[in-house]
Amino acid sequence: KTKIIIDTDPGVDDALAIAFAVLHPNLELLGLTTVFGNVSVEQSTVNAGYLLDLLKAKHVPVAKGEGVPSVQKPHSFPDFVHGKNGFGDIAVNYPADFKPVDMSAADFIIKTIHEHPNEVVLVPIGPLTNIALALQKDPTIAHKVKEVVIMGGAAHEKGNVSPGAEANIWNDPHAAQVVFEAPWKVVMVGLDVTWKTIMPDEPMARIAEKSPVVGGFLKEICKFYANFYRTVGGFDGFSLHDPATVMYVTNPELFETEQGQIEVVQSGAGAGKTFFAPKGEVYAEDYWSKRDNAFVCLGVNKSGVLALLEDVLS
Ligand code: BDR
Numbered sequence: 001k002t003k004i005i006i007d008t009d010p011g012v013d014d015a016l017a018i019a020f021a022v023l024h025p026n027l028e029l030l031g032l033t034t035v036f037g038n039v040s041v042e043q044s045t046v047n048a049g050y051l052l053d054l055l056k057a058k059h060v061p062v063a064k065g066e067g068v069p070s071v072q073k074p075h076s077f078p079d080f081v082h083g084k085n086g087f088g089d090i091a092v093n094y095p096a097d098f099k100p101v102d103m104s105a106a107d108f109i110i111k112t113i114h115e116h117p118n119e120v121v122l123v124p125i126g127p128l129t130n131i132a133l134a135l136q137k138d139p140t141i142a143h144k145v146k147e148v149v150i151m152g153g154a155a156h157e158k159g160n161v162s163p164g165a166e167a168n169i170w171n172d173p174h175a176a177q178v179v180f181e182a183p184w185k186v187v188m189v190g191l192d193v194t195w196k197t198i199m200p201d202e203p204m205a206r207i208a209e210k211s212p213v214v215g216g217f218l219k220e221i222c223k224f225y226a227n228f229y230r231t232v233g234g235f236d237g238f239s240l241h242d243p244a245t246v247m248y249v250t251n252p253e254l255f256e257t258e259q260g261q262i263e264v265v266q267s268g269a270g271a272g273k274t275f276f277a278p279k280g281e282v283y284a285e286d287y288w289s290k291r292d293n294a295f296v297c298l299g300v301n302k303s304g305v306l307a308l309l310e311d312v313l314s
């Protein structure tokens, strides 16, 4: 089994990603670490607790992380995408006995990576604040992690919060730069592939029929999210940003990657944009061609992703 930690801001598509990770037979979820992003960190933490309860995985620890970006002022929460509660404003009964562990997300990440050297895949599907903080507290984790598979960014595609930026990177561009610069292998699952992984209604309905409790809940929360994608984005369904990212861990053959360097625009109108320089390309500015530790997903097998999600969630 592949050991993973998911750093998350649930969030509708985060909920799908967490369900996929818990239900997948080849993944061992070592913990969820929470961060602000789609909702406040308080809300994302209780949402993580709710999901683990729903998925009968209460043994999985939750470590609460950062509530604001590392440097810049916070943006407002996108309640028009994920609802005020992060679950499409579906009322939920939060488990009374849920408690996050007595350790910050960054400390939990550091401790867990040291407990399982070269085995842990870190999967951040929210802003990268906790990950950058963990690196700053203990840079040696960069040499002990197996790989870091990030939902965020856009190499060639347009952004989703500004013409250039994807939401997770835009929420903390300074942290993102720290994470892309560290000497570890980073896989970027960004809008280049997640704009292409659009889930229509039919598979969600089948999942809910086969798995009324978990699938039924996921189908309900997806309605709000799908409505946003349909009305604002003009898509025939909703984007599987976060679940596609976890799927890279189990099924990398569903994706095509290109190796190179990512640099994140830190502020101004382009804040959060991820510029990509493929390996071997030579530029005039001397900060380019210094690293090639990022593997950027540029192609995806959409029907393979949809089938895998339906299979695991059913
Ligand atoms: C990312 O931002 C959030 O809205 C989603 O949960 C996903 O992680 C997509 O840009």
Ligand code: CA
Pocket (backbone or CB within 6 Å): 008, 009, 010, 011, 013, 014, 037, 038, 125, 126, 242
């Ligand atoms: Ca997310």
